[in-house]
Amino acid sequence: MNLTRERTDSYWQYEAAVDLELPVAKPQLPLADEILPYLRRIDQSRWYSNGGPLVQEFEARLAAQTGEGAVATVANATIGLTLALLTHDLAPGSLCMVPAWTFAATGHAIEHAGLVPWIVDVDPESWALEPDAARELLREAPGPISAVMPVSPFGHPIDFAAWSSFRDETGVAVVIDAAAMFDTIQAGSVPAVVSLHATKVLGVGEGGFVVTDDAGFIQELQKRANFGFWGSREATAPSLNGKMSEYTAAVGLAALDTWETTRADFARVAVSYREALAGQGKVILQEGFGGRWVSSTVMVAAADAGAEAVGRELAAHRIGTRRWWGGGLHRHGAFAKFPRGRTQQTEDLANSVLGLPCWRDLPNDKIRQICEFVIAAAG
Ligand SMILES: Cc1ncc(COP(=O)(O)O)c(C=O)c1O
Numbered sequence: 156m157n158l159t160r161e162r163t164d165s166y167w168q169y170e171a172a173v174d175l176e177l178p179v180a181k182p183q184l185p186l187a188d189e190i191l192p193y194l195r196r197i198d199q200s201r202w203y204s205n206g207g208p209l210v211q212e213f214e215a216r217l218a219a220q221t222g223e224g225a226v227a228t229v230a231n232a233t234i235g236l237t238l239a240l241l242t243h244d245l246a247p248g249s250l251c252m253v254p255a256w257t258f259a260a261t262g263h264a265i266e267h268a269g270l271v272p273w274i275v276d277v278d279p280e281s282w283a284l285e286p287d288a289a290r291e292l293l294r295e296a297p298g299p300i301s302a303v304m305p306v307s308p309f310g311h312p313i314d315f316a317a318w319s320s321f322r323d324e325t326g327v328a329v330v331i332d333a334a335a336m337f338d339t340i341q342a343g344s345v346p347a348v349v350s351l352h353a354t355k356v357l358g359v360g361e362g363g364f365v366v367t368d369d370a371g372f373i374q375e376l377q378k379r380a381n382f383g384f385w386g387s388r389e390a391t392a393p394s395l396n397g398k399m400s401e402y403t404a405a406v407g408l409a410a411l412d413t414w415e416t417t418r419a420d421f422a423r424v425a426v427s428y429r430e431a432l433a434g435q436g437k438v439i440l441q442e443g444f445g446g447r448w449v450s451s452t453v454m455v456a457a458a459d460a461g462a463e464a465v466g467r468e469l470a471a472h473r474i475g476t477r478r479w480w481g482g483g484l485h486r487h488g489a490f491a492k493f494p495r496g497r498t499q500q501t502e503d504l505a506n507s508v509l510g511l512p513c514w515r516d517l518p519n520d521k522i523r524q525i526c527e528f529v530i531a532a533a534g
Contacts (some may be wrong), residue, residue, distance in 0.1 A: 176523060179475035180451070182353040182515035184360065185409035191221075195404035196282060202401060203471045204380070207484045209404035214412050217364055223343020224366045225373035228288075228407070229380060229401040232350035232363035233335045236264035238397050239330040239346045239365055242376045245270060245504035250494070251299035251325075253294065254284035255483040257306040261332050267394075270302060274485045274495035282308035282441070282504060285355035286321040288341055293325060295357035297494045300493075301494060303327040309479070310335035310356075310450030323447055338418065353405060356451045357414060359406040362399055413446055420515035421449040425470045427509070427519045428453050437533040438526075453513040457533040462509040468532035469511075477510040 168453045193209060200208055200523065210228055218226040229235035240251065251270040253261055256277040265272045275292055278285045284305045293300065303319075303321070307313045313331055322329045322345060333340055334350040349355075351362035365376055378385040383394035410417070425445030432438055432455070439456045457465045466476040483501040484490055511525055 164223065168173070172252065174473065175400075175475045176473040177475060177512045178514075179477045179510055179512050180354055181517075183415060183515050184353060184358045185406055186490070189409040190410065191406050193408050194336060197401050197405060200401075204398055204400045206377070206398070207299045207401045207404070209408060210399055211403045213399075213404040213407045213411070214364070216408070217366070217499045218342070220411070220414075221366050222341045224368045225372045226325075226342075226368040227365045227377050227380065228404065229363045230399060231268075231350075231361045232332075232348050232351065233260040233264050234347065234395065234397040235348040235350075235363045235365045236261065236304070236332055237267045237328060238376050238379050239348055240265065240268035240270060240304075240328075240378050241393055241395075242329045242346075242372060243302065243330070243410055244392075245301040245328060246299065248402070249299045250296060251302040251304055252289060252300060253484065254306050255485045255495065255498045256282055256504050257310065257332065257484050258367060258480050258482065259487055259489070260304055260334070260335070261304060262487070262493075264332075264486045265302075265304060270417075271298070271529060272490060272493045273297065273300065274482070274490065274493060274498065275499050276500045276506070277308075277373050279500045279503065280442070283309065283311065283313065284506075286314070286317040289321060290325065292413060292496065293327070295316070297497060300327060304332055306332040307334070307336040309441065309452050309454045310338060310448055311443065312336065312339045312349075312441065312448055315341070315345060315347070319344045335450050335452065336448075338421075340366060342366045344368055351410075351528060354451055356417065356449065357407075357410050358451075359403050359525050362403045362407060387518070391432055397516070418449060419517065421513075422449060423519075424515070424517055424522065425449050425453065428526065429521045431523045435530055449512055453511040454479070454508055455511060456507045457529070458503070458507040460533040461506055463506075465509055465529055465532045469525070469528055472528055474528065478505070478508070479510045480508075481505070504528065 181278035184430040331347040333347040346367040380397035
């Protein structure tokens with residue numbers, strides 16, 4: 156019996172094992188030769204974690220990239236979201252408003268920070284929880300509310316200034332789940348958390364970072380990411396181990412070295428999809444995708460035909476698709492016990508939105524072929 160094989164199979168069993176010609180994702184991170192100079196520096200320094208020189212350099216370069224904000228790298232974005240909430244020292248058991256249209260990690264982070272996810276609906280146009288809607292919803296809160304966690308849908312930019320105003324006016328803490336937003340992320344006064352998972356535009360394997368223009372917040376978060384230690388070995392606050400290792404920072408630095416090429420590759424794919432889907436109204440791309448922002452996922456809404464029918468048709472042609480956020484947060488068993496408001500818009504998105512193949516070297520002719528099948532299935 157091959158135990159490794161069995162374990163791997165069951166881990167990924169949520170998708171049918173089809174022999175795909177075009178998988179939905181095919182990540183390509185920095186090559187070994189590109190990472191090697193950084194690895195040699197680790198051999199020299201013999202510093203492997205705990206804010207070593209490569210992590211410091213990676214954070215400085217990320218800070219420059221995001222408009223001179225302050226940056227803390229973290230083990231992954233789920234941990235980063237948890238830490239950003241913990242750093243606010245919110246009342247245990249209070250509510251954190253969260254859109255239903257998100258990935259499971261958002262809900263897990265809220266729960267692990269000792270808060271109760273209050274699941275609400277999103278805007279049908281932007282696919283996000285908008286600040287004005289959140290303001291209205293505050294009146295319906297089913298208990299004391301201390302935080303909101305807006306989510307960038309698949310990398311679509313979020314209005315940071317509007318969320319800052321929301322926080323200042325309401326006194327409710329805001330942490331932005333900007334997991335897929337690396338391309339346009341800029342430091343603002345509300346903290347945002349970006350994922351550097353292998354499936355993201357800037358991938359390191361497992362990793363992430365928290366960014367804000369509030370350097371004090373970042374320092375407090377770094378303490379919370381290191382057992383609550385700061386300048387001594389006394390744990391001074393509820394904390395965890397959320398640090399990034401030097402090895403991960405090495406991959407991150409190599410990824411930043413080639414970011415322009417990586418971005419150009421994703422932009423080419425996005426523009427190619429835009430062109431192949433132009434001139435019809437059945438299959439809609441996200442607003443601004445391939446124009447003012449790029450991402451590692453190509454998400455389309457096929458409201459008439461539905462995501463399932465389009466996915467089935469593409470599978471018949473050995474083309475992979477993924478409903479990256481499944482049925483929404485409220486549909487996961489793990490979150491069944493948590494309070495929720497209306498979720499109709501999320502239901503509609505869950506039924507119509509589908510991720511198409513998206514990888515850096517996906518050829519334009521394959522994109523055109525994929526789109527022909529998609530349009531035919533949606534028609
Ligand atoms: C919206 C959202 N939040 C959080 C995460 C978690 O990121 P990570 O895998 O780095 O923990 C993801 C992952 O894709 C995500 O899509």
